[in-house]
Amino acid sequence: xxxxxxxxxxxxxxxxxxxxxxxxxxxxxxxxxxxxxxxxxxxxxxxxxxxxxxxxxxxxxxxxxxxxxxxxxxxxxxxxxxxxxxxxxxxxxxxxxxxxxxxxxxxxxxxxxxxxxxxxxxxxxxxxxxxxxxx
Numbered sequence: 001x002x003x004x005x006x007x008x009x010x011x012x013x014x015x016x017x018x019x020x021x022x023x024x025x026x027x028x029x030x031x032x033x034x035x036x037x038x039x040x041x042x043x044x045x046x047x048x049x050x051x052x053x054x055x056x057x058x059x060x061x062x063x064x065x066x067x068x069x070x071x072x073x074x075x076x077x078x079x080x081x082x083x084x085x086x087x088x089x090x091x092x093x094x095x096x097x098x099x100x101x102x103x104x105x106x107x108x109x110x111x112x113x114x115x116x117x118x119x120x121x122x123x124x125x126x127x128x129x130x131x132x133x134x135x
Contacts (some may be wrong), residue, residue: 018024101108 101111
């Protein structure tokens with residue numbers, strides 16, 4: 001029995017040494033961190049109370065109906081803006097298809113006639129080349 005108690009005493013002393021070792025020591029900054037957290041929590045409690053007061057002072061349910069109306073109007077305006085953007089993109093694509101044409105009507109007609117003449121010239125050249133291949 002005496003040997004058993006000595007073994008238990010040794011185990012207890014080893015456990016005590018481990019607990020007193022560096023693994024179980026608090027860090028040197030623990031006290032500073034604790035006081036900093038306590039200070040921060042006090043500040044946050046004060047802000048929380050301030051925000052609760054602000055929230056209570058924001059208004060009644062009648063005001064919330066007003067904000068819901070403005071949100072609905074905002075959604076309508078957003079849809080209208082999206083439609084206008086789509087129209088603008090369509091117009092830009094159409095203008096891109098007419099690229100290089102002058103802005104005045106007479107200049108544009110002249111440019112179209114020149115392009116038609118050039119097209120006719122290219123067609124006749126194509127036909128001559130094809131006839132040369134056939135012969």
